[in-house]
Amino acid sequence: xxxxxxxxxxxxxxxxxxxxxxxxxxxxxxxxxxxxxxxxxxxxxxxxxxxxxxxxxxxxxxxxxxxxxxxxxxxxxxxxxxxxxxxxxxxxxxxxxxxxxxxxxxxxxxxxxxxxxxxxxxxxxxxxxxxxxxxxxxxxxxxxxxxxxxxxxxxxxxxxxxxxxxxxxxxxxx
Numbered sequence: 567x568x569x570x571x572x573x574x575x576x577x578x579x580x581x582x583x584x585x586x587x588x589x590x591x592x593x594x595x596x597x598x599x600x601x602x603x604x605x606x607x608x609x610x611x612x613x614x615x616x617x618x619x620x621x622x623x624x625x626x627x628x629x630x631x632x633x634x635x636x637x638x639x640x641x642x643x644x645x646x647x648x649x650x651x652x653x654x655x656x657x658x659x660x661x662x663x664x665x666x667x668x669x670x671x672x673x674x675x676x677x678x679x680x681x682x683x684x685x686x687x688x689x690x691x692x693x694x695x696x697x698x699x700x701x702x703x704x705x706x707x708x709x710x711x712x713x714x715x716x717x718x719x720x721x722x723x724x725x726x727x728x729x730x731x732x733x734x735x736x737x738x739x740x
Contacts, residue, residue, distance in 0.1 A: 573673055575645060578632040585634070585641045590616045593660050623648075623657050630657060635674055637665070645674050653721075654682045656691040659699075672702055679706060683724045692717045 578586065591612040603611070623630055627648035635643035643661035647654060656678060659671055682689045691708065693700045694717055708720040 572638050573670060574636045574639075575633045575674065575677070576636060578634050578644065582634050582641065586632075586644055587613060587616050589644060589660055589662060590619070592663055619658075627655070627657065630655075635661065635670065637670065642670065643674075645678075647678060649687075651687075653688040653690050654678060654685075656689065659691075667698070671699065672706070675702070675706055679722065682722075686724045688724065689722045690719070692719050694718075 591609075594612060594615070601608075620632075623632075623646060630646060630648035632644060632646045634641050635645055642665050643659070645659050646657040648657055649655075656675070659674060661671055679689055689708070691703065693703060695713075700718065700720075703720055703722075706722060707725070708722040710718050711721045712719040
């Protein structure tokens with residue numbers, strides 16, 4: 567049973583696009599605040615970056631799942647995951663600003679980790695240097711395996727706990 571039954575992951579739908587764009591923009595707001603761009607220019611740039619990211623994920627990881635994280639039936643984030651025979655890669659996990667640090671991201675990641683453990687697969691992700699989420703990843707057992715100027719690559723090996731093959735990353739199918 568999930569630790570938080572009101573937390574649901576469901577496949578993103580075309581109707582989620584406006585929410586996902588606003589979420590993406592909110593995760594990059596601090597990065598661009600000091601530039602002093604006109605609102606229209608910043609919005610156009612964020613939309614272009616959002617589409618570029620989506621296109622990149624779809625090209626590099628065909629079949630990856632973009633899911634909307636819902637809390638009490640309200641969209642509060644996204645989880646984008648790619649899988650292959652060896653590993654599960656968390657391409658992105660983002661939450662609305664006011665709900666960060668409240669355990670939602672951790673619960674979503676624990677669901678991914680349970681599925682990975684059941685399948686005996688590694689879980690990989692990257693985190694921007696200095697992002698507070700890195701502490702969460704470390705608490706969940708992720709270890710740094712490489713670092714660039716901007717990002718740290720991390721991996722979490724499967725645990726030796728008895729796997730439960732019924733665990734799923736998703737709660738609902740679109």
